[in-house]
Amino acid sequence: MRPHISAPLAALLSLTLVAACSEDADVSSDDTPIEREAAPENEGIYSFANACVTLDVAAAGTGRAAFLVATDGGEGFALDGVEDDALRLTMRATDLGTYLFYDEEERYLVVEDGAFLRRETISSDRTTLDDTYLPGVQWALEVSEEDATRFRLKHLKTGGYLTSEGLDADVANAAVVTLYPAEGCAEYPELTLDAEGEITKTTFEDGSVYGFADTHSHLFSNWGFGGGSIFHGAPFHPFGVPHALGDCTEFHGEMGRQDLFGYGFDKSDTVSELDMIGAFVSGETPEDYHRTDGWPTFSEWPSAHFLSTHQNQYYMWLKRAYYAGMRLVVNHATSNQVICDLVAGSEVQPVRYSCNDMVAVDRTIEETRKLERYIDAQNGGPGKGWFRVVESPEEARAVIEEGKLAVVLGIEVSNLFDCFLVPPGGGERCNEQQVLDNLQRYWDLGVRAIFPVHKFDNAFSAGDGHREIIELANFAMTGHFSNFTDDCPDIPTVFDKGDVAFANLNDPREDYFAEPPVDMSGFADDPITVLVGQAEYLMGGSLHGDYCQNAGLTELGEFLMVELMKRGFIVEIDHLPRRGYQRAFELLQEHDYPAAGTHGNNFRGALYELGGTSKFSFARCGDAENPGGRIEGLNRRLELIESAGGYPAEGFGFDLNGFAGAPGPRFGDNSVCATPQENPITYPFTSFDGAITFTEPRLGERTVDFNTEGMAHLGLVAELIEDVRRDGTPDEAIEPIFRSAEAYLRFWERSEARGAALRGE
Numbered sequence: 001m002r003p004h005i006s007a008p009l010a011a012l013l014s015l016t017l018v019a020a021c022s023e024d025a026d027v028s029s030d031d032t033p034i035e036r037e038a039a040p041e042n043e044g045i046y047s048f049a050n051a052c053v054t055l056d057v058a059a060a061g062t063g064r065a066a067f068l069v070a071t072d073g074g075e076g077f078a079l080d081g082v083e084d085d086a087l088r089l090t091m092r093a094t095d096l097g098t099y100l101f102y103d104e105e106e107r108y109l110v111v112e113d114g115a116f117l118r119r120e121t122i123s124s125d126r127t128t129l130d131d132t133y134l135p136g137v138q139w140a141l142e143v144s145e146e147d148a149t150r151f152r153l154k155h156l157k158t159g160g161y162l163t164s165e166g167l168d169a170d171v172a173n174a175a176v177v178t179l180y181p182a183e184g185c186a187e188y189p190e191l192t193l194d195a196e197g198e199i200t201k202t203t204f205e206d207g208s209v210y211g212f213a214d215t216h217s218h219l220f221s222n223w224g225f226g227g228g229s230i231f232h233g234a235p236f237h238p239f240g241v242p243h244a245l246g247d248c249t250e251f252h253g254e255m256g257r258q259d260l261f262g263y264g265f266d267k268s269d270t271v272s273e274l275d276m277i278g279a280f281v282s283g284e285t286p287e288d289y290h291r292t293d294g295w296p297t298f299s300e301w302p303s304a305h306f307l308s309t310h311q312n313q314y315y316m317w318l319k320r321a322y323y324a325g326m327r328l329v330v331n332h333a334t335s336n337q338v339i340c341d342l343v344a345g346s347e348v349q350p351v352r353y354s355c356n357d358m359v360a361v362d363r364t365i366e367e368t369r370k371l372e373r374y375i376d377a378q379n380g381g382p383g384k385g386w387f388r389v390v391e392s393p394e395e396a397r398a399v400i401e402e403g404k405l406a407v408v409l410g411i412e413v414s415n416l417f418d419c420f421l422v423p424p425g426g427g428e429r430c431n432e433q434q435v436l437d438n439l440q441r442y443w444d445l446g447v448r449a450i451f452p453v454h455k456f457d458n459a460f461s462a463g464d465g466h467r468e469i470i471e472l473a474n475f476a477m478t479g480h481f482s483n484f485t486d487d488c489p490d491i492p493t494v495f496d497k498g499d500v501a502f503a504n505l506n507d508p509r510e511d512y513f514a515e516p517p518v519d520m521s522g523f524a525d526d527p528i529t530v531l532v533g534q535a536e537y538l539m540g541g542s543l544h545g546d547y548c549q550n551a552g553l554t555e556l557g558e559f560l561m562v563e564l565m566k567r568g569f570i571v572e573i574d575h576l577p578r579r580g581y582q583r584a585f586e587l588l589q590e591h592d593y594p595a596a597g598t599h600g601n602n603f604r605g606a607l608y609e610l611g612g613t614s615k616f617s618f619a620r621c622g623d624a625e626n627p628g629g630r631i632e633g634l635n636r637r638l639e640l641i642e643s644a645g646g647y648p649a650e651g652f653g654f655d656l657n658g659f660a661g662a663p664g665p666r667f668g669d670n671s672v673c674a675t676p677q678e679n680p681i682t683y684p685f686t687s688f689d690g691a692i693t694f695t696e697p698r699l700g701e702r703t704v705d706f707n708t709e710g711m712a713h714l715g716l717v718a719e720l721i722e723d724v725r726r727d728g729t730p731d732e733a734i735e736p737i738f739r740s741a742e743a744y745l746r747f748w749e750r751s752e753a754r755g756a757a758l759r760g761e
Contacts, residue, residue: 036058036065038149040179040181045097048099048141049377049378049380050091050092051090051091052181053091054088054089054180054182056079057162065178077109079164089185096373097142100137100139106186108122108137122239124237126234126237127250135157136157145171147176151177152171161173161174161175189242195718196692202402203401209397209741210325211741212652212741213330213743214326214328214652216330216598218333218412218655218656219368220234220368222234224340228350228351229248229350230343232252238374241700245314253284255289256292257285258349259289260276263285264469268468273468273502280528281532298701306664308659316715317714317715318714320697320718322405324718327741330449333412334360337355341355341527344524346527372407385404386403386404388405389407389409389446406741408448409446410448411449414455417434419556421458435556436563439563449569449572451572452584453580460554461552461577462552463575463577464575466495477523479518479520480518483509484508497547504537504538512551548577549577551577553576561587566758568753570748589610592754593754598615609644611746616653618720619631620663622678627727629727630727631734634737651737651744662712663710664711665708665710679727683696688721
């Protein structure tokens, strides 16, 4: 049965079109097939990204063509014989070989319930929070079997092919579509790059690859936390920036007052955990939090330093960082089941699927591959984009030498492989075979970097020891009291240190796997009631001193560490608590295996002695009495690396979209500096290699001022580097940063070589 077509289209298509209608129309008054003029030259189905075209449609086997036009009322579209009236259409690639059509009046061509419509706006999975939602706006462009120089159009939602009479499920009836170059199209909405030039430098004279690494990133946090908008905004959307970075009112409420997690996190210095419980009870923050508008005004977000729950790695910002010299990024899939359960279970914000960490991991891996295809689609076809997912250091090296960005897949979640400390529903705890199966599965999916543990206790290790809200969240996740002691090993740590926020919640235990004393199994369904029921443990003040986790790696955690090494994984160790870190390092030394410290811990240089890598951060504020002093921390690290015989370079680890903040502003009311600052950024300026010119960055209608806003999104890493250069840092002192991609590849190569040796290969 053929799909229903709209009345306006049916009426027009029922007309007998004659050649006399237009000198430009190629039509006939009978059913005799006619020979057509050659189609305009093109480079195939992938070559029409952002092309401006008109199109005509010829019934299969006839050659009689009719142009696509607007109906008389303007609300639909139809086929007519008059080329002068043809709609000027921008073809926006939504994936490889698929497009939407956007006409000169900024309307989308949509098929809904058989009706052919022109719409000013369209819905999407983002606006509906429905994974299965597919609006009728996308078309697959395929080569016509009748004429290899022309095309056919398959409607993705219905599966029907465009014919001269509407849509038909039978490909044999597909019309022959001709695409003609045109002028006068509307520009499809997109953010500007604000950078000009050509990527030319790919290696140094000694053969090392050129570029800096971002060793710790979270491009797709929007697919964590249940995939709703607890974290708002995507690095891309098939329908472009209006859907990737739209207004967040629907999810965060008016003035952001339902963005409860963001409020509690960003204002943790002034808002207590008990105050936040009250906010969850009421369902909103006690005051206005942030303006919600996104594209095209972006009044307040993105603002990576100030607002943690909004996207700051949109693909155009990623591209600007790539233009600034970024050549390798490690994209860690992340999520947090407790945060998701708290927000969703309180019915403050919706989710689209399970809060489970590994569900988020799978979605992130899938979406990273989709982003690669999307960027390919915008650049002319498979393999032509600048964003390449890589699965080996050899592949990464080749990608960088080609002048593109190598993307490594990683995992950073608390419940890795669903190996809970306390399995939900009383299930069995993970065993070694489950670990092996999961390692193989995620290796096959392309994952190469793994954290054994993140914030909360799991079957591999105690959590990282982060305090305050994490203490409460770990209690909610496991039903165990906090397990902190002041009897701590002398191990440098990023998280496992300092005071304990909830004194009454702390009760160190000898047996890490003891039965939990409190039943928190109802937390996901009714988190506030469950937490309020345990209020006695939330009172009583804090414990002051240098506390650490009373547990570290478990037997299964040690097994995981060894198996990661045997397979050549990039082993991430900075979220291990002090005791876990100590044992992990013993295992690394025993197996002569390098590790990554991408939160910055290098174990007083011992990490480099194994061939490992870490990350650095510039000092944020300049000192007029000490020009170039903002890289002193980097220089100290380089000295440690050189003394260990390593390659003297180190990259960034911004942790953007990971609730880690970003470098703040040096000037203005929100300056993070205690002393007056000099040498603000001015425009234009050039990249470190001199090939790219950067102009003042814009966000739709908003101009971003790096000087007073800081690094609002990843694209402003160009300004961050230039800011340090203007502080009196000579380029030869900056160069090790641009050798950090090489340093990471050498670390990765050593990981794989040691893995092969441990396997006996």
